[in-house]
C-alpha cells in the first residue's frame with residue numbers, strides 16, 4: 365500500500381505537487397494519469413525517496429521508502445529506463461544490482477526470462493532499442509520480487525506485443541496482492557490495464573477511484589435512442605427536464621436512464637428502433653477532466669496557402 369498525506373513539492377515558485385493525499389491499495393493496478401507536467405514523475409520520485417517533499421509525507425507499506433531495510437524488496441521502480449551504463453550488458457547490469465542488494469544470481473535469470481530478454485541478455489545496453497531498454501527497466505523493477513511496483517510509462521516504446529505483455533504482467537502482479545502504480549498517456553491501454561485511477565492536473569487531484577466511476581463522474585451517463593419519431597420524443601423529454609441533443613433520427617439524453625426513456629416512449633405510443641446506454645471512453649473522460657489543467661498546449665497555426 366502507498367499512502368500520501370498532503371504531499372507537496374515546490375521548485376522555487378513552481379508548485380509541482382500540490383497537497384496530494386491518496387491511498388493506493390494492494391491487489392490493484394492503479395493508473396496514474398495527467399497531462400505533461402502534471403506532477404506524476406515528481407510524485408513517483410518522492411514515493412521512492414529520490415525527491416524530498418517540501419511538506420507532507422508518503423509511505424510505502426507503512427514506512428517512508430528510506431526507512432525500509434531492503435527497499436528493492438519493497439518497491440520496484442521504473443522511472444527512467446535510459447538511466448543505465450551503456451557499456452554493460454543487460455545481465456551484468458542486473459547481476460551488479462542483485463549483488464549489491466543480496467539478491468541471488470538465480471533471480472537475475474528469472475527476471476531476464478520473465479521480461480523476454482534471454483536472447484539479448486549478453487548484449488551491451490548501449491545498443492538496446494527503446495523497447496528493449498523498457499524491458500530491462502522492468503526487469504530491474506522486478507529484481508527484488510517487490511510488494512509494490514511503480515512504473516512510469518512502462519509501455520513507452522514497446523510494440524503491440526510488448527504492450528500486451530506489460531498489461532498481462534501487471535494484472536498478474538496485482539492478482540498476487542501487490543500494489544501497482546503505473547503511469548501512461550495511452551488511455552485505451554490504461555482502460556484495459558487499471559482497476560483504479562488517480563488523475564492529477566497542475567499537481568492536484570482531479571479524480572480518483574474505480575475506472576468506471578471516474579469515467580461516469582466525468583462524463584455523466586448518456587442514453588442514446590434511435591426513433592422514427594425522434595423530434596416528438598425529444599420534445600417530451602425536454603418537457604420532463606432532460607437535456608437532449610438530436611441528430612437526424614438519434615437522440616442523446618443526459619442524466620436519464622434507459623428505463624425512463626423507454627417508459628416515456630411507451631406512454632406516448634412512440635416507436636423506438638434502438639435504445640442504449642452510451643458509455644464514454646476513458647479518453648473522453650480524461651479530456652473532460654484535464655481540459656483546464658493542461659499546461660503545455662499546442663496552438664494550431666494555419667498553413668499558408
Ligand SMILES: Nc1ncnc2c1ncn2[C@@H]1O[C@H](COP(=O)(O)OP(=O)(O)OP(=O)(O)O)[C@@H](O)[C@H]1O
Nearest residue numbers: 375378379380398399400401402403404405406407
Ligand atoms: N528538478 C526540477 N526543477 C524544476 N522544476 C521541475 C523539476 N522537476 C519537475 N519540475 C516541474 O514540475 C512540474 C511537474 O513535472 P513532472 O515531471 O512531475 O510532470 P509529469 O506529470 O511527470 O509530466 P510528463 O507527463 O511530461 O512526464 C513540471 O512543471 C516540471 O517542469
